[in-house]
Amino acid sequence: MFFKKKEFEIVSPMKGRLIRIKDVPDDTFREEMIGKGVAILPEGNEIYAPASGTITTVFPTAHAIGLTTKDGIDLLIHIGLDTVNLKGEGFAVKVQTGEEVQAGDLLLVADFEKIRQAGYRLESPLIICNPEVCKKIVYSDPAFVNPGDVVMKFLK
Template sequence: MSTFFTGIVAGVTEPILYGIVTKYKRTFLPIIIGGAISGGLIGALQVKQYAFAFAGVLAFPTFFGTTFWWYVLGVLVSIMISALIVIFFGFEDKEKTKKTPNEPSNEGVKIKEYQEKKDASEDVYSPLSGEVVKLEDMNDGVFSSKDMGDGIAIIPSEYKVYAPIQGRITNFLSSKHAIGITSDNGAELLIHVGIDTVKLKGKYFTAKAKEGDYVEVGDLLLEFDGVKIKEEGFELFTPLIVTNTSNYSAIQISVDKKTITNGERLLTLLP
């Protein structure tokens, strides 16, 4: 519901992208299909917009005119088609394993190991060297509001990103500015280099790892040209977000100084 509100009402889609689509990748194709059909319909009906605004309910007044109701129809078509495809085909990629009747089960061992991990706190290490900044001090409403999760931000002094936990890269956007990692203990982290740097479409970013890679703390994931990114007018605030914050009783900042070096303990996740 939180991503529905920010997406439909305000036109801010990052919570949908990072909170849902990156976790349930099968939702991506229905979004494309619904958007393509709706866009084709709106274009064919020559819908007119009379002022620029981010797409969302609050932008509806910019479409007031003779083609307004065609625009409303296009929006409804997009939502209905995407939703129906997801409802019909599902949204989870479930791995199915077959087991012979006499094969011994280690389910009890796995449950015990999972419970031990779940009951333990987990340390998260700094992915960058630079100045430590609280999320609420960032000049970006999506991160400062903590809608995507709790965490912290760093203004980098060195333009390299390292793995903050031991686990697997679950998402590495083609624009290379954002990396999702899931730790062995189940922590889901998002490293987002810069503010609105998705607009660079990968320019000035060099990936040193790829989606699906298993990484250890301190492994190099990404290099970027911070000087040129700033010359393009983008801020380099780099938030480190725990996207499954609700799984923890608290997210503690483990550093009490203004600057940090990559590899130093930065956050502690309490069960």
């Protein structure tokens, strides 16, 4: 019996410029230590769910949210670089751990001007933390994106 490969999409969680993860000025993300993905240089303050699934982690510092899709993909939405040091300042989380979300649901509002003024970079990685479960990952080319635009596709 032959099984057809399924293609799944991950969409942009925010408005901004899509960039390659290798262009992010942070070794942890650039060297894919956490997983594979892309990053967005934001131009808006709202962060939306990049896929439907369950919120698995809301970091106490509100700078990152983990989500597991219905297809078993673990995603990390990380807002800015080194923003853990802000200890939650500039972030308003709109979801909680265990909550079911649909792609496009509002997850968080970030005050990117406040984050920038505090001296932090705004590049925001979107990472597949368990890429080994994907047969193939295809990344969209760098471009301006809006929430809901496809930024990654994967075969499972």
